[in-house]
Amino acid sequence: MFDVNKIVRKHILSLKSYSSARDEYTGTEGVFLDANENPYGSAGGGDFHRYPDPYQRKIKHALVGHTPALGVEQIFIGNGSDEAIDLLFRAFCEPLEDNVLIMPPTYGMYQVSADINRVAIREVPLNKEFAIQTEKVLAAIDEHTRMIFVCSPNNPTGNTLSRESIETLLNNFDGLLVVDEAYIDFSPHQSWVHSLKHYPNLVVLQTLSKSWGLAGLRLGMAFASKEVIGIVNKIKPPYNINEATQQLALKALENREGMQAMVADILQNKSDLEKALLALPLVKSILPSDANFIMAKFEEPKKIYTYLTRKLVIVRDRSSVLNCEGYLRITVGSEEENKTLLKALKAYPEDGM
Numbered sequence: 642m643f644d645v646n647k648i649v650r651k652h653i654l655s656l657k658s659y660s661s662a663r664d665e666y667t668g669t670e671g672v673f674l675d676a677n678e679n680p681y682g683s684a685g686g687g688d689f690h691r692y693p694d695p696y697q698r699k700i701k702h703a704l705v706g707h708t709p710a711l712g713v714e715q716i717f718i719g720n721g722s723d724e725a726i727d728l729l730f731r732a733f734c735e736p737l738e739d740n741v742l743i744m745p746p747t748y749g750m751y752q753v754s755a756d757i758n759r760v761a762i763r764e765v766p767l768n769k770e771f772a773i774q775t776e777k778v779l780a781a782i783d784e785h786t787r788m789i790f791v792c793s794p795n796n797p798t799g800n801t802l803s804r805e806s807i808e809t810l811l812n813n814f815d816g817l818l819v820v821d822e823a824y825i826d827f828s829p830h831q832s833w834v835h836s837l838k839h840y841p842n843l844v845v846l847q848t849l850s851k852s853w854g855l856a857g858l859r860l861g862m863a864f865a866s867k868e869v870i871g872i873v874n875k876i877k878p879p880y881n882i883n884e885a886t887q888q889l890a891l892k893a894l895e896n897r898e899g900m901q902a903m904v905a906d907i908l909q910n911k912s913d914l915e916k917a918l919l920a921l922p923l924v925k926s927i928l929p930s931d932a933n934f935i936m937a938k939f940e941e942p943k944k945i946y947t948y949l950t951r952k953l954v955i956v957r958d959r960s961s962v963l964n965c966e967g968y969l970r971i972t973v974g975s976e977e978e979n980k981t982l983l984k985a986l987k988a989y990p991e992d993g994m
């Protein structure tokens with residue numbers, strides 16, 4: 642049976658967290674002489690002289706408004722999903738003692754965060770079709786495995802991982818199963834957010850960096866039981882989301898139609914780009930993708946990568962990644978950008994390259 646108190650690090654459980662001025666008085670009315678702020682305003686303009694809401698209530702209410710299955714106390718907002726990943730390590734993994742499991746090829750940040758926090762990584766690769774090897778994962782975990790990371794749709798392969806496999810893991814694992822849904826808005830499949838009520842050990846990560854077009858703002862979300870979120874909130878830096886980000890993120894979240902319209906355009910561009918790429922003799926195959934990028938296979942990926950870079954078309958060389966030999970990862974751009982890419986590929990090999 643999953644029990645959050647059994648997996649949280651002992652000193653975190655007993656930690657007394659920092660109590661900020663905005664924790665101690667939460668009203669909005671009054672003369673605020675409690676936080677050593679500047680009463681006049683902000684040098685350079687803008688209205689940023691007050692500390693931001695440490696719990697980002699407006700953003701959380703906007704998120705809950707769209708997903709009624711979710712409670713405000715089930716949401717953590719981070720400075721990018723990367724902050725959520727790091728805080729999960731710091732809350733639940735004892736350095737040099739605990740371990741986490743990842744399934745390569747996958748997003749690099751899980752490994753980096755584990756390394757920074759000196760937490761051992763266990764790898765059970767996805768199989769050649771990029772599916773979870775459920776039995777092998779279950780065989781690889783032990784009483785010190787605190788988290789399993791599942792990226793779905795997966796970066797860099799673009800596929801959605803099997804619901805059934807993830808359910809099996811959730812039902813047979815006493816640590817946290819983290820599903821990273823950075824690309825969920827591009828996918829035809831349902832988010833795991835709707836399953837939180839069934840699984841106390843499920844954590845879902847989402848971000849405003851991709852579909853919402855706000856990579857520069859840095860805002861990521863973790864959704865989980867209120868017990869798990871309570872622990873992450875306890876150790877977060879008090880004012881981790883700045884006021885400018887909170888205001889702009891709220892404005893974006895109130896315009897979900899705007900996001901959906903961009904996603905529709907990107908999906909159309911993806912389908913056009915897939916067809917055009919497959920028509921090129923240079924492209925051997927592409928992987929089916931539920932995300933906003935395409936994995937395209939080339940005979941000589943490194944040469945193509947270097948050539949494209951010289952043409953100032955920058956893609957990601959994933960050909961050295963496990964089971965991704967030959968592949969370049971191409972983000973779906975605007976119509977114009979995709980045309981530039983295709984034009985460059987059609988001209989290859991130019992001037993003897």
Ligand SMILES: *Cc1c(COP(=O)(O)O)cnc(C)c1O
Binds near residue numbers: 748796848850859860
């Ligand atoms: C892009 C991406 C993220 C986003 O991270 P942020 O810190 O929110 O920008 C998270 N997970 C995966 C798998 C990604 O590809």
